[in-house]
Amino acid sequence: MMLQEIIDKEIKTAMLARNNVRLRGLRAIKAAILLARTEKGVSEDLTKEVEVKVLQRLAKQRRESADIFKTQNREDLYAIEIEELEVIEEFLPKQMAREEVAAIIKNAIASTGASSIKDMGKVMGIANKELAGKTDGKTISEIVKELLS
Structure with a gap:
């Protein structure tokens, strides 16, 4: 099953459960996938490698933003970034030690x-x-x- 299909199902589940934290992270993933699919030179279906790169890019953005918010003592924004990061990491391959x-x-x-x-x-x-x-x-x-x- 393609990542987009999995994300769509997860979004429906999160909406039914009224889980706004998870929903926010899933929507970020879906937006990044749609953006990647419309990039120049990309075929209709994304390969697993491209999907992983998209997820890694999202995770990196969340980590960097969280670090910035932490140094600025913005715990509210830091918490949002960490919550989204946790959702994104669910779909990444297991990270090596x-x-x-x-x-x-x-x-x-x-x-x-x-x-x-x-x-x-x-x-x-x-x-x-x-x-x-x-x-x-x-x-x-x-x-x-x-x-x-």
Whole structure:
């Protein structure tokens, strides 16, 4: 079943349950999917990879907004962002532990022969392909920097 169909069913369920928090998060996902479907060069149906990228983008936006609101002591807005983030994360693939990510990145470093921070681009390219949807780019970047330093 396509993500859009799942989201539509979840929206109906949330509406019937009068769960406004969940409904807000689901509507954000639906809007992002519709936007992705209308982008230039996209076929009618989105692939799983594109759906995951859309969800990751939404999650990243919510995390960044939550961090900003937290630093500005806006607990009301922070809570909204975190609630939406929790709904979005339900539809993302299970995220890998930092140790598992580090092991995959070590293999990427070994396969590229990277030895310094100058080779970070090569390692990031391989790591991003292998870890797509399993962790966020920020974590990958941090681990690559640690291992190449």
